[in-house]
Amino acid sequence: SEVRAEVAADLANDTQVFLDMEQWCATTIPQMQAAFDQSLDRDRELVTAIETSAQGMAQVTAQIASLERELAKETTSLRQHDEMRQREMREFHESEKELLLSTQKLSQAITILQSHYDRNPQPLLNASAERERLEGEREGLYAGTGLESGAGASQDGSALIRV
Structure with missing residues (x-):
């Protein structure tokens, strides 16, 4: 009888523990499953974000x-x-220097020829006016380029090449 009472008490106690555990499982497992599902969803979102x-x-x-x-x-x-523009500019300046030198030499030659052979004091070519016209055109070419308009030439045109 004492054993029966003890077994009955143990059975009641075990039944209560079983019911408590069953209750705990019934409430905790869905909560844990929901949290787990949320974690899986978040993991998928993060993987997608990483891949993107x-x-x-x-x-x-x-x-x-x-x-x-x-x-x-x-x-x-x-x-x-x-580099191409710089080369073309150097070539242009060299060509211009050569043309100015040729013009000056031609002007000097005309002046010498006029003084030796022309009895008429009025020259056929006014060298000074032609030189002024050419210098005006040269300055017009250089306007707005930022370069010296007289690069290589002195005021009287005697020194055409500057080194």
């Missing part, structure tokens, strides 16, 4: 590489055009 970011980063990296190649190409082209 990786794709975007790959696109931006490809665009940067393409733009860097284009920049290098354009920089090279600009440098080549600048």
